[in-house]
Amino acid sequence: MGYQLSKTKADGIFHQWAKKYDIFAPMLMEGEGCFSDTDIVRYGKVEKLDDIEWNKKSDYSFKEVLLAINETLFYFTEDQTTVPKGPEKDILIFLRSCDLHAVKRLDEIYLKNGFEDFYYARVRERAKFILMGCENTCQSGFCVSMGTNKSDNYDAYIKVTEDAVYMDVKCSELNEGVCAEAMTTEEIKVADVAPDYVTENIEKVTLPKNLSNASFTKEIWQEYGARCIKCGRCNFVCPTCTCFTMQDIFYKDNEKVGERRRVWASCQIDGYTEMAGGHGFRKSQGDRMRFKVMHKIYDYEKRFGYPMCVGCGRCDDVCPEYISYSNCVNRLAKEESES
Amino acid sequence: MTNHYIPQLSTIKEVIKHTDLEYTFRMTFDGEAKPGQFFEVSIPKYGEAPISVSGIGEGTVDFTIRRVGKVTNEIFENYVGDKFFIRGPYGNGFEIDNYKGKELVVVAGGTGLSPVRGVVDYFAHHTGEAVSTTVIAGFKSPKDVLFKDDFKFWNETINVIQTVDSAPEGYEGPVGMVTKYIPDLKFENIENTAFICVGPPVMIKFTVMEILKLGVPEKNIWVSNERKMCCGLGKCGHCKIGSTYICLDGPVFNYVDGKELID
Numbered sequence: 379m380g381y382q383l384s385k386t387k388a389d390g391i392f393h394q395w396a397k398k399y400d401i402f403a404p405m406l407m408e409g410e411g412c413f414s415d416t417d418i419v420r421y422g423k424v425e426k427l428d429d430i431e432w433n434k435k436s437d438y439s440f441k442e443v444l445l446a447i448n449e450t451l452f453y454f455t456e457d458q459t460t461v462p463k464g465p466e467k468d469i470l471i472f473l474r475s476c477d478l479h480a481v482k483r484l485d486e487i488y489l490k491n492g493f494e495d496f497y498y499a500r501v502r503e504r505a506k507f508i509l510m511g512c513e514n515t516c517q518s519g520f521c522v523s524m525g526t527n528k529s530d531n532y533d534a535y536i537k538v539t540e541d542a543v544y545m546d547v548k549c550s551e552l553n554e555g556v557c558a559e560a561m562t563t564e565e566i567k568v569a570d571v572a573p574d575y576v577t578e579n580i581e582k583v584t585l586p587k588n589l590s591n592a593s594f595t596k597e598i599w600q601e602y603g604a605r606c607i608k609c610g611r612c613n614f615v616c617p618t619c620t621c622f623t624m625q626d627i628f629y630k631d632n633e634k635v636g637e638r639r640r641v642w643a644s645c646q647i648d649g650y651t652e653m654a655g656g657h658g659f660r661k662s663q664g665d666r667m668r669f670k671v672m673h674k675i676y677d678y679e680k681r682f683g684y685p686m687c688v689g690c691g692r693c694d695d696v697c698p699e700y701i702s703y704s705n706c707v708n709r710l711a712k713e714e715s716e717s
Numbered sequence: 718m719t720n721h722y723i724p725q726l727s728t729i730k731e732v733i734k735h736t737d738l739e740y741t742f743r744m745t746f747d748g749e750a751k752p753g754q755f756f757e758v759s760i761p762k763y764g765e766a767p768i769s770v771s772g773i774g775e776g777t778v779d780f781t782i783r784r785v786g787k788v789t790n791e792i793f794e795n796y797v798g799d800k801f802f803i804r805g806p807y808g809n810g811f812e813i814d815n816y817k818g819k820e821l822v823v824v825a826g827g828t829g830l831s832p833v834r835g836v837v838d839y840f841a842h843h844t845g846e847a848v849s850t851t852v853i854a855g856f857k858s859p860k861d862v863l864f865k866d867d868f869k870f871w872n873e874t875i876n877v878i879q880t881v882d883s884a885p886e887g888y889e890g891p892v893g894m895v896t897k898y899i900p901d902l903k904f905e906n907i908e909n910t911a912f913i914c915v916g917p918p919v920m921i922k923f924t925v926m927e928i929l930k931l932g933v934p935e936k937n938i939w940v941s942n943e944r945k946m947c948c949g950l951g952k953c954g955h956c957k958i959g960s961t962y963i964c965l966d967g968p969v970f971n972y973v974d975g976k977e978l979i980d
Contacts, residue, residue, distance in 0.1 A: 451722045491951040491965070495952055496721065591977060622952070625764065636762055638761070640948075643947075680959070
């Protein structure tokens with residue numbers, strides 16, 4: 379159901395939602411960037427519409443709402459294990475189309491690849507998604523190339539302009555409040571609302587179609603590998619990277635009590651494949667670059683039927699060595715067409 | 718919804734010391750498990766380690782553990798009556814049916830014998846179910862030999878070549894890499910053979926090369942891959958090779974698929 383609301387009424391609706399839901403959205407965090415005096419846009423809990431950063435793309439994706447950077451799986455107390463409580467409230471997540479497509483990738487790994495993941499599932503089943511439109515393309519994204527520029531599986535769409543707020547609410551639970559208010563006030567009108575989406579990006583990416591194990595020996599991997607400083611930021615900003623490492627910690631003041639956690643992991647960092655005794659695989663950065671890129675555009679698709687990458691471009695934005703994943707993919711496609 | 722990350726407490730029933738660095742821990746466990754599958758064995762504070770099933774008994778499961786890392790070092794500090802946390806079994810394991818009626822050869826290096834021990838033991842006890850069974854097991858030196866009691870029994874019912882890479886002077890048993898013994902193997906029908914190869918990656922590589930030289934079809938060869946299986950559940954990503962998750966799709970692979978797994 380589409381609506382046009384006054385800003386005041388929209389704030390009121392948001393306030394109502396905030397009572398029932400924990401609402402997570404991109405926020406401008408001033409001075410909290412990686413370098414001094416820089417800002418960062420990251421997901422945080424918002425209380426009002428004005429808390430949301432509507433214009434800048436978030437530097438980190440929504441994924442930390444569904445998959446905490448480090449998550450306690452259970453507490454140890456001698457022979458006992460205790461699982462921490464799940465979320466107390468339902469969750470609303472504001473996100474753009476590319477990221478909403480990434481939710482499907484997270485679901486694929488955490489709900490379908492083998493057993494359903496207890497911790498992911500209990501957050502995921504309480505989450506609803508609110509689409510933020512894209513009137514203009516971002517600098518580095520290539521969602522059109524990846525077919526992720528458009529989404530219709532949102533629970534609600536919200537657009538904020540100078541004079542009004544537009545909503546398209548599909549979820550009946552979210553719609554209830556809006557609909558009831560619309561009956562009583564002129565400030566909420568039923569309207570046709572369709573999400574904004576981009577139809578052309580600055581970056582255009584062509585996927586190579588004939589990758590295989592034979593692609594492992596390409597020089598391009600070592601070339602990028604030579605520049606990589608194995609910081610792993612590309613993995614951490616990626617909305618589709620799902621790897622983690624198990625970790626036990628114990629409390630200093632009581633050595634019998636501790637917890638087992640999982641923490642985000644990066645396939646670009648030393649130790650990712652290292653087994654007890656020190657034997658590891660993919661020791662060169664070039665091989666790790668190849669592993670990552672092939673996973674995003676080839677290996678995942680081979681297993682699940684569609685590419686993993688959603689074209690958000692965050693990995694290109696964050697790389698301190700200016701390694702461009704999108705450029706790498708384009709070069710692979712170009713090499714293919716020339717051979 | 719089941720929480721697969723929660724381990725169960727398991728008590729050490731017996732510790733069998735093979736060498737200074739390798740013990741078998743017989744642990745309480747009620748449930749089904751197959752040779753070649755693995756468990757995540759853990760001690761709070763030290764973390765989890767993927768360990769192969771080296772034996773299955775009434776209400777017990779065996780883990781033959783080599784003392785090489787943070788978790789395994791701590792495991793060795795424990796004795797009968799102590800407890801570990803375990804969760805599993807994970808992975809596909811070996812299908813005994815694949816080897817019935819075949820001329821079976823098992824080639825194992827060091828602790829690589831653990832995951833395949835159950836298969837060897839099955840055919841040593843059911844000799845009629847395979848045309849022939851041969852085990853070629855290689856260890857670093859005579860003091861590194863594992864499962865000595867098993868070898869005594871296997872020697873009576875199946876063909877055993879137990880070799881060491883190097884030995885002090887005066888040692889009477891076979892010396893040399895496992896690959897040395899492959900060219901001499903004789904078969905009634907090469908098409909009806911089955912090979913299982915488990916051990917360090919380098920050993921697998923050269924062993925498979927030798928096996929293929931005999932004219933054995935690729936589909937007759939099975940390998941078991943070790944990787945860093947952090948969760949065992951297809952989530953953490955550490956064991957992924959290409960589109961394959963070793964913890965879900967393996968660790969046992971027919972060589973037709975296994976040869977495509979390049980890290």
